[in-house]
Amino acid sequence: MKLYLNKTSPYARVARVCALEKQLGAKVSLKWVDPWADDAELLAVNPNGKIPVLVTEAGEAISESLLIALYLDGRSAVGSLVPTPDQANVLALxxxxxxxxxxxxxxxxxxxxxxxxSDSTVLGQRRHNALSRCLEQLEGLVETDVMQAGINLGQIVTAVALSYMEFRLPEVRWHQQCPRLAEWLAVFAERASMKETSFPAP
Ligand SMILES: N[C@@H](CCC(=O)N[C@@H](CS)C(=O)NCC(=O)O)C(=O)O
Structure with a gap:
């Protein structure tokens, strides 16, 4: 399998963390690309021009990080990232x-x-409000099973999202607004899969 990615994409990082957690690292070769440069090889596998893309052993090109995660989840016997009976909770997270x-x-x-x-446009304001609401809801979920149980896809996506905010939006002081979430991320970030895929220093 071949994964098209870069080092700063939160979406690509989710795909990569999933591959590592499923112990598929050795089966997934990494193809570093700049999605903003109209790279011909990337466009050949994804006309949308976005990363991540996973090209399977049979040559099928799968785009969209969550779909790639689901595909990888089925490719190894290591514990499911969308375990039953908590499937709905995991997908909701x-x-x-x-x-x-x-x-x-x-x-x-x-x-x-x-x-x-752009922050003060109508769309910018909507993004800002969405960020605040998502953070508030996540803070309320920290003690629930889906956040505390063994690793799952919801935890991976959430941890990468928070880590991306630390990387690109450090002025959003979400650690103060969401102390339990900050503590949760600190523990999750110690996983080898998170360390191996960490965002570069800003
Ligand atoms: N919904 C997609 C989003 C992918 C995405 O937006 N990737 C960005 C990099 S973080 C990209 O490739 N952007 C290039 C572009 O928009 O042309 C996913 O979950 O994979």
Whole structure:
């Protein structure tokens, strides 16, 4: 299998953490690409031009981080990342974490391409409000089974989203607003899969 990725994409990091947690690291070769450079090889496997993309051994190109995660989950016998009977809780948490990533990533990209004023547009305000609401809900979930049980996809997506905010939006002081979540992330970030895929120093 071949994973197209870069070092700063939260979506690509989710795919990579899943591969490592499923002990598939040796079976997934990493193809580093710049998704913003219209790389011909990337466009050949994903006309959408985005990472991550996982090309399977049979040559099927799967895009979208959560779909890649589900595919990888079925590729090894190591404990499922979407375990039953908690499937619904895990998927709900994964959706919440993905929403946080989307709001954070779009904020970063809008600032970069449209300038800092993009924060005060209607869409910028909506992103800001979405970030606050997602963080508040996650803070309320910290003590629940889905956050505390053995590793699952929801935890991975959430941890990567929070870590991405530390990396790209350090001015959002979510650690103070969400102390239990900050503690939870500190423990989760000690996992080998998280350390191996850490974002570069800003
Ligand atoms: N929903 C997608 C989002 C993927 C995405 O937006 N990737 C970014 C990098 S973080 C990208 O490749 N952007 C390039 C572009 O938008 O042209 C997923 O979950 O994989």
């Amino acid at each position: 994964a959706g919440l974490g993905q929403g946080l990533t989307d709001a954070a990533f779009t904020t970063v990209i809008s600032r970069k391409h449209l300038g800092p004023d």
